[in-house]
Amino acid sequence: MKNLIAIVGTNSDQSTNRQLLQFMRDHFQQVARIELVEIKDFPMFNKPADKKVPECVQQLAAKIDAADGVIISTPEYDHAVPAVLINALNWLSYGIYPFVDKPVMITGASYGVLGSSRAQAQLRQMLDAPELRARIMPSSEFLLANSLTAFDDKNQLIDPDSVEMLEGLFTNFLIFIAITAQLQHAHAQNQKQAADFSWEDLHNSHQD
Amino acid sequence: MKLLGLVGSNADLSYNRDLLQYIQKEYVDLFDLEIFEIKDIPMFNQSQDLTESVLIQNLKRKIFQSDGVIIATPEHNHTVPAGLKSVLEWLSFKIHPLQDKPVMIVGCSYYDQGTSRAQLHLRQILDAPGVGAITMPGNEFLLGRAKEAFDELGNLNDEKTRQFLGETLHKFVRFIGVASQLKEPEPLPEEDLHATGQIATTIPDVDMHAEDWVEQAIEKVKPVKGATYVELDRGILTVDQINALLKSIPLEITFVDANNQFLYYNHNADSAQMFAHRKPGQVGNPIGDCHPARTYKHVQAVIAALRSGQTERVQMPVPTHGLDKYVVHNYAAMHDDEGHYAGVNEYILDIKPIIDFYLKKTGQQLTGGSVDAVSSASQKVTPPIAPQVDAISSASKKD
Numbered sequence: 233m234k235n236l237i238a239i240v241g242t243n244s245d246q247s248t249n250r251q252l253l254q255f256m257r258d259h260f261q262q263v264a265r266i267e268l269v270e271i272k273d274f275p276m277f278n279k280p281a282d283k284k285v286p287e288c289v290q291q292l293a294a295k296i297d298a299a300d301g302v303i304i305s306t307p308e309y310d311h312a313v314p315a316v317l318i319n320a321l322n323w324l325s326y327g328i329y330p331f332v333d334k335p336v337m338i339t340g341a342s343y344g345v346l347g348s349s350r351a352q353a354q355l356r357q358m359l360d361a362p363e364l365r366a367r368i369m370p371s372s373e374f375l376l377a378n379s380l381t382a383f384d385d386k387n388q389l390i391d392p393d394s395v396e397m398l399e400g401l402f403t404n405f406l407i408f409i410a411i412t413a414q415l416q417h418a419h420a421q422n423q424k425q426a427a428d429f430s431w432e433d434l435h436n437s438h439q440d
Numbered sequence: 441m442k443l444l445g446l447v448g449s450n451a452d453l454s455y456n457r458d459l460l461q462y463i464q465k466e467y468v469d470l471f472d473l474e475i476f477e478i479k480d481i482p483m484f485n486q487s488q489d490l491t492e493s494v495l496i497q498n499l500k501r502k503i504f505q506s507d508g509v510i511i512a513t514p515e516h517n518h519t520v521p522a523g524l525k526s527v528l529e530w531l532s533f534k535i536h537p538l539q540d541k542p543v544m545i546v547g548c549s550y551y552d553q554g555t556s557r558a559q560l561h562l563r564q565i566l567d568a569p570g571v572g573a574i575t576m577p578g579n580e581f582l583l584g585r586a587k588e589a590f591d592e593l594g595n596l597n598d599e600k601t602r603q604f605l606g607e608t609l610h611k612f613v614r615f616i617g618v619a620s621q622l623k624e625p626e627p628l629p630e631e632d633l634h635a636t637g638q639i640a641t642t643i644p645d646v647d648m649h650a651e652d653w654v655e656q657a658i659e660k661v662k663p664v665k666g667a668t669y670v671e672l673d674r675g676i677l678t679v680d681q682i683n684a685l686l687k688s689i690p691l692e693i694t695f696v697d698a699n700n701q702f703l704y705y706n707h708n709a710d711s712a713q714m715f716a717h718r719k720p721g722q723v724g725n726p727i728g729d730c731h732p733a734r735t736y737k738h739v740q741a742v743i744a745a746l747r748s749g750q751t752e753r754v755q756m757p758v759p760t761h762g763l764d765k766y767v768v769h770n771y772a773a774m775h776d777d778e779g780h781y782a783g784v785n786e787y788i789l790d791i792k793p794i795i796d797f798y799l800k801k802t803g804q805q806l807t808g809g810s811v812d813a814v815s816s817a818s819q820k821v822t823p824p825i826a827p828q829v830d831a832i833s834s835a836s837k838k839d
Binding site for chain 2: 243244245246258272276277278279304308309311312313315316318319321322325350354357358360361363364
């Protein structure tokens with residue numbers, strides 16, 4: 233059985249993205265172990281010159297390292313990924329590289345009709361950055377629109393089409409994880425490049 | 441022209457900060473650029489609303505009062521850094537100070553790319569409905585290899601880069617002119633000129649309209665007086681000393697609180713001798729009592745602009761005192777330590793003696809319309825000889 237980490241991409245107390253991940257954890261428990269993680273307590277990323285990454289970030293990095301794949305569920309704020317999720321990814325690529333070659337599935341829920349489409353596109357671009365280099369599952373958008381009315385009081389997705397869609401994508405993700413495992417020939421090189429790209433010499437100079 | 445420069449990085453050392461500092465110094469003749477650091481603004485969280493915090497209110501006011509904003513963004517993970525995005529989330533949650541504000545994007549990076557992707561995302565974010573900025577199209581200023589781009593004095597090394605930056609900034613100044621045509625005047629909440637509400641400092645159960653409001657209010661709250669010491673920022677004075685100080689200031693000072701109640705004026709002359717003929721019995725009145733109803737609309741507009749932070753000060757010349765005077769009514773917003781609106785300080789003075797003093801001491805003289813006071817606003821048209829007072833008032837409007 234696959235072990236997956238599911239990142240709640242918001243710090244809001246009430247979040248339909250958290251609800252969606254909770255639903256996935258329960259719904260897919262026969263085929264995968266999904267652990268939800270929160271990023272709301274990460275301090276603001278500020279490129280510390282000593283490159284010291286906070287303990288809470290290191291703990292999450294270790295979990296991602298150990299996991300077979302990662303699911304990230306993102307809301308959309310101002311046509312983009314929320315600052316708190318950008319912050320988590322900034323930290324998770326600062327001298328540590330847990331995302332390199334890691335299979336990632338992106339989901340998103342929004343109150344409106346667009347279902348975080350722009351945030352998801354931006355998140356793909358971020359995860360593709362040299363210092364993150366995740367393996368993002370291609371052609372697999374799961375956009376949950378009108379999310380406030382999408383769940384019943386037992387936290388079940390109401391719309392059968394959405395459930396079917398999610399089941400299909402999740403099955404694909406498990407296959408994608410297996411395929412990705414075979415794409416590891418350049419892993420060591422990728423990890424080295426991720427490390428080389430970003431922070432070479434930076435501690436000796438201005439940072440950005 | 442007043443611009444605000446947002447440093448998109450919260451790192452201690454930042455090329456983006458260096459770039460804004462260079463722009464500030466190099467283009468001082470084109471605009472007045474204030475640099476704003478975002479590093480102390482906390483992470484946005486919709487469950488812990490900090491919109492009313494001093495830091496965010498302060499930034500809101502600065503944006504309101506600027507003609508345009510320059511954002512200098514680094515690029516992390518192919519996008520804008522979390523700190524900058526967080527600021528923009530605060531500025532689009534409960535308040536929308538960037539709405540219709542002209543914005544220019546610049547960015548520096550350590551590598552060749554020069555923040556190309558971050559700038560595109562930033563455009564998209566600024567375009568989102570809650571943010572609503574008017575971002576200048578085109579004219580991308582991307583500074584790659586920033587480490588080599590500045591000399592030891594903080595100047596840009598490359599002549600072509602300097603030239604392009606200069607062209608871009610000149611275009612931005614013109615863009616601000618164009619974009620201001622798009623801006624709908626923001627409807628501000630109506631001001632209650634009759635002070636029917638109450639704030640924490642309102643003295644309750646005293647008739648605000650009463651001639652002897654002061655005496656009644658004294659009975660009610662027993663204020664300190666005479667030789668009693670009062671702690672001030674910064675110093676200690678007795679009430680008598682505070683009175684002596686305020687009366688000796690050559691201004692007519694009036695205090696109107698956040699509830700639009702007229703609470704004080706520095707009573708150093710009889711009503712007839714004042715520019716604004718305050719009477720002792722007016723103190724305590726709602727300001728609606730002190731103005732004729734036909735002026736309410738105007739009074740409301742001034743107070744609303746000060747309360748909202750749209751402006752810090754409104755200046756109005758009042759020409760009815762004759763040609764030997766130039767009397768200016770100033771309305772300045774007051775704020776408490778938390779940055780919350782605390783009312784209006786109205787101070788009135790005749791600036792003619794100040795100008796005469798200046799001219800006498802410096803040996804200069806007013807030359808009317810041939811003064812190049814308006815050339816930056818319009819380079820083509822030199823106004824014909826104008827009366828002296830006009831030259832002064834148009835210059836002061838640029839504040």
